[in-house]
Amino acid sequence: MRPLVVLGDALLDVDLDGSSDRICPDAPVPVVDLTRTWRRPGGAGLAALLAARSTADVVLVAPLGGDQDGRILAGLLAREVGVVPMPLRGTTVTKTRVRAAGQSLVRLDDGDGRAEHSPLSREVEDTLRSAGAILVADYGRGVTGHPGVRKLLTELAPAIPVVWDPHPRGAEPVAGVRLATPNLAEAAHFTETRSDPEELAKRTHALWSAEAVSVTTGADGAVLTDGDRCTTFRPPAGVVAKDTCGAGDRFASAVAAALLDGSSTDEAVAKGVDAAARFVATGGAATLSTSDTVAVQKTEYHGVSAFEVAARVRQEGGRLVATGGCFDLLHPGHASLLRQARALGDALVVCLNSDESVRGLKGPGRPIVTARDRARLLTELSSVDAVAIFDEPDPAAILDRLRPDVWVKGGDYADAELPESAVVHRHGGEIVLIPTIRGYSTSRLVAAAEGA
Template sequence: MRPLVVLGDALLDVDVDGTSDRLCPDAPVPVVDLVRERRRPGGAGLAALLAARSTSEVVLVTPLGDDPAGRALTGLLEHEVRVVPMPLHGTTVTKKRVRVAGQSLVRLDSGDGRAEFSPLTSGVRAALRSAGAILVADYGRGVTGHPEIRALLAELAGTIPVVWDPHPRGSEPVAGVRLATPNLAEAEQLTETRADAGELAKRVHARWKADAVSVTTGAHGAVLAEGGQCTTFRPPSGVVAKDTCGAGDRFASAVTAALLDGASTADAVAAGVETAARFVATGGAATLSTVDDSPKPEAHHHGTSAFDFAARVRARGGRLVATGGCFDLLHPGHAALLRQARALGDALVVCLNSDASVRGLKGPGRPIVTARDRARLLTELASVDAVVVFDEPDPAAVLDRLRPDVWVKGGDYADTELPESAVVRRHGGEIVLIPTIRGYSTSRLVAAAEGA
């Protein structure tokens, strides 16, 4: 399959988490004691990282600066997305949110970077022409106004699906895009009208020469205007948003991936609504953050020390996260899951199936790597603070002792009632499902090796 290419303006997003229990003596503002800093790609960078949760090969074409923020942004992306840089005039845009108890107090924006309108490199042209589908993630920093980019997109829109996620300060979509995806506020600003989403979708559709327009309405889903008809798509019932940051990027990336797979526009929008709803319900963009705080405590490999470590985290008021699995032949999908899990709290304990437990689940040929070595590999990861090995088929007994605040599993368990759920909830914990990266699994790696 040809890759999904994301084209747009990448930013660096930073969440600074802290605590506050007093006001500043010289002004009625809270004093925030900083606890940790979390970084993640923003803008088109976030869209590309999210697209990698829906398809196996993603390429990001974006202006990048050679400054600390630009280098950090590249480092956050390069393990899951192939980055093709364009020249950036100025410095990398960084958006820093200061948060206390999960609430943002202020956002500090820095950087003035904009896309240079210099001739496209052969690498940029080759990346765009290689695409099976293109997501234009416009964040108003000039990429969509580049004359050569626009000409190339207009040409490609006649042969492959192009999804255009617009921005109020960006350029209008080129003619022939498969779908444009403004949100409700953007549609109102564009049409200078306050109306229901269906009417706005029709008006935007009439203005832009796109095959279809989908107006997203947050918790209410999206309305699709196509072929003179309007269709409303609602998110699954019972899915409650925890952090809506990144919802629009998740919707657009899931829609583009579905179109890449051959879905109709209506089916792609339906898939996008459901995927975005589940994304925000499981923590939103925060789950993609990399924690940058003080050095982690000494990692522990076996039972009692891991439980002692968990007790110390609770004693200092920290938020304990746990996840579990076999982790036989560590691969990028594992690393992404662990990094996202760690971003949900202050420490991460991995509950690791023992060799006997793996054999019972996977068969006599597994595990390939012993529990001792699997634990050592896990504790080498910056995201993992401790590992505990268990012999049972499921980790319920271990979790009864750990009592984590958050229990994380991969999104492939979305329709499964986990046997350990009751234990986690009995201790007041919550269960978070994190989407897995398609194309990675130990079984697939083993099968590929045996067939080689």
Template sequence: MKPLVVVGDVFLDVDAEGVAERLCPDAPVPVVDVTSRWLRAGGAGLAALLAARSAAEVVLVTALGDDRSARTLAGLLEPEVTLVPVPLEGATVSKTRIRAAGQSLVRLDSGEGTASAEGLPDRAERALRSAGAILVADYGRGVTRNPRLREVLTELAAEIPVVWDPHPRGAEPVPGTRLVTPNASEATAAVPDALELPGLLRERWHADAVAVTIGSRGALVDDGKSVRRISVPEGAQVSGSATDTCGAGDRFAAAAAAGLLDGASVAEAVRVAVDAAARFVAAGGASALSVEEGRVSIADPKDYSAGNAFAVAERVRAAGGRLVATGGCFDLLHPGHVSLLRQARALGDALVVCVNSDSSVRRLKGPGRPLLSAPDRARLLTALSVVDAVVVFDESSPVAILERLRPDVWVKGGDYAEAELPERTVVERYGGEVVLVPTLPGYSTTRLVAAAAGQ
């Protein structure tokens, strides 16, 4: 099945939990002694993590900067979601709730970052076009205003289900969207009579259907044929006003998108989404996805992005050098991998390693792989002195990335017969050379995994 692709603005959510037992001496405000800090992905990041509960493969297209908050977000997201970044102008948005005794006292927002409107990276467009369904989680930080992104979404809306979770400061859904999922305040801000006449929203947005979420009462759905209210099932109802409903809208939209991806009708997808959102709130809401600070894997600031790989290629060519590249999954780095990389680096002046993304590895090796996420595999490779840069690709073969990278030498292990290499044609077409190097016998990730399982 094709992946569910989530598009939207992501930010870092922080809950600073503490105890408030006294007042500040210079103002009548509580003093909070912070005892712990909990981190989670917010916005479209939360939507993507929740989508991963309902869909086998989730890809997140979002704007990310180059700061600690962005690297923290990558560490929170990448174990479960394939991350496809687009440029962010400014600092990553972070929202910190100060809490005591389970109650939020104040929220501190920082970071002014907005998504760049300049074009759309090729990898992001390829991710969108590979989707079986798309969820747009708009949080008003510019991703949905990108002109090229909107063109692609408009084109794809005619072919696959697009679910749009709108935001008052965001762009309007593209025409042909299968389902728009505003909450009551968002709906009435767009059309004052939306709760009485939801068809007005559907007409305004040129959407196939609109589902207005109305909290504990479920959702009001207009699909152009009828208007109905889908109630929260009795077993999923939550009582109590202190319930934290943060993230309920994301859970609703993610479940609806997953349902449409599986072929459900709009009504059935909304029914599943109402139930999923209610159970999500009953289980503690977004706070249940938080990770205590200190237990989050912060992405290494070393740049192993595609941009860095191409920068290395340009420097080598400008100096008249010889660029070498190799590729593979590199899941559980072992001596056989290291031997291949050393031999490859000896053939030129710089070595770029093309690494299969997590979704690509799953297609090639099965649902139990990879054992390590793409960022972890990339970090291990870049730690080797023989590797100059790493680029991650989503396709099953590196043909598309080689078209752009154009190494002078493409290296594979000698266990590959030349006829088995789909990249051979493209490398030789631009004048490159394919070299097969001897492999170190007795080593393969599959064999190591099987041996470990046998123990």
């Protein structure tokens, strides 16, 4: 399958977490004692990482700077997606949130970087021409106004799906895009009207030469129109948002991946609404952040048993994360899940199904790799602090002993579907669901090897 190419303005998002229990003596503002710094790609960079949750081959085309923040951003992106840089004029745009007890107090924006409107490089042009679908993630920093970009997208739009996620400070979509995805505020801005979602969708569609327009409406889902009809897509019942940061990017990236996979526009929007709802319910963009303290703490816990790790983390007032599975034949999907899980706390314990447990779940031909060797491989990863092997069909019993603050599960589950939910919640823990990367599975690797 040809890749999904994300084109747009990449930013660096930083969260400064801390605690606040006093007011500054010389001004009526809270004093925040910082404890941790988290970094993640923002803008089109976030859209690319989220697209990688829906399809295996994702390439980001974006202006990147050579300053320190630009190098950090490039390093974070390169872990999971291909990166094709465009020239950036100015410094990398960085958005920093200061938070206490999970509540944002202030956001600080820095950097003046904009896309340089020089001729497109051969690599950029070849990457866009090789795409099976293109997601334009506009963050108002000049990419969508680039004459060469607009000319090439106009040429490609009739042949491949182009999803255009607009920005009030960006250029309007080129003619022929498959779908434009403004939110309510953006649709009101572009049409200079205030109205209900259906009317805004119709007016936006009349304004642009897009095949269809989908106006996202937050907790109410999205309204899709092709000019003749309007359809409303609602999120799953009972889904509660924990953090809405990145919801629009998750919607647009899931839609683009679905179109790449051959879905109709209606099917793609339905999948996008579902993916965005699950994303905000499991922590939003914060689940993609990387903490500065990970490497130091990995060294501290190396070689210590899972239960010793758990005890030490609790003693130090830290946050213990656990995840589980068979991990038979490690692949990039596993590595991505483990990295994201480790970024959620101060130590990660993997609850590993024993050989007997795997046979009960997967059949007599599994596991391919013994529990002892699977554990060895996992502990060699920088994201894993310890491994605990269990014999039961599910990890509820071992979680009762570990009592993690966070239990991470890969895949499209709901809390109610997990047999271990009750024990995690009983000890005051929370469950974070991280969608797996499509295209990677042990079963698929085994089938490919047998067919070779």
